[in-house]
Amino acid sequence: MTYSIAEAASSSGLSIDTLRYYERIGLVEPPARDPGGRRAYSDDDMAWLGFLTKLRTTGMPIRRMREYAHLRHAGLATAGRRKEILIEHRSDVLERIAELQNCLEVLNYKVANYERCERDLAGQEPYLVHEESA
Amino acid sequence: MTYSIAEAASSSGLSIDTLRYYERIGLVEPPARDPGGRRAYSDDDMAWLGFLTKLRTTGMPIRRMREYAHLRHAGLATAGRRKEILIEHRSDVLERIAELQNCLEVLNYKVANYERCERDLAGQEPYLVHEESA
DNA sequence: AGTTGACCTGGAGTGCACTCCAGCTTCTAA
DNA sequence: TTAGAAGCTGGAGTGCACTCCAGGTCAACT
Structure with missing residues (x-):
């Protein structure tokens, strides 16, 4: 299942502009694109957006969310650090x-x-x- | 009893710059001055600063705090509206x-x-x- | 008399998190 | 086949709440 940017926006509560902004600053991985070049968010993307909004809602600064995102991208080896971040948060x-x-x-x-x-x-x-x- | 701006700052948790900023934007009434022209905050001023920081801590935008401040300044007749603001907040x-x-x-x-x-x-x-x- | 430290003013600068825009392409429906 | 809606990019602009700065004053100590 994939979702347009509008769907991703309304389901996450972020604006379309914010989604593109998050992508620009490396907070979310660039999603896949459909044949026409439009963003096609996967279920995993959606789940990550959902979690990001929780962090955001609780006031985690973008800087820190980005750190978390990069650790996540780096794989299992960083799980300990990620857990620490979450516990501290x-x-x-x-x-x-x-x-x-x-x-x-x-x-x-x-x-x-x-x-x-x-x-x-x-x-x-x-x-x-x-x-x-x- | 009066207090210097440094005392007002450390007791309210606001910075000295923020105190002057709040005064500039009309969020606090200009306090009295000592003979040397320095700000001398009264106990009432201090109490108001204390309350303001509660509003701030709870995320009331400055715009709204200012509305409240102005109503307060306008006297008893505005008590109803002030109460409403507080209840809504x-x-x-x-x-x-x-x-x-x-x-x-x-x-x-x-x-x-x-x-x-x-x-x-x-x-x-x-x-x-x-x-x-x- | 001189130095230090707290305070003064008006104004400029900062950081954050978006938000908007112009000008373009691409899909959908009449 | 063409109008309109939705999406695209790079870049500029916004709003909020401070925060900092230069250049000056004032009081207290040495």
């Missing part, structure tokens, strides 16, 4: 999640504060309402 | 966390896969080791 992601959750608490606090203000305001109309500072 | 953050967690599963799967490969390799030496495709 995973811990980055965990940290990021923790960071977001921490910020979420502040957000919740703030929203609750606005709600409290509204209740106060509804309770005994105007008069003396402090803007919180933070 | 909170749901963005929740989505983002979910997205990261989803990607995390893929990462875990991949790492487990590498580990399986290693065990196989250790088990009966060379012979027949498939590179997984995705």
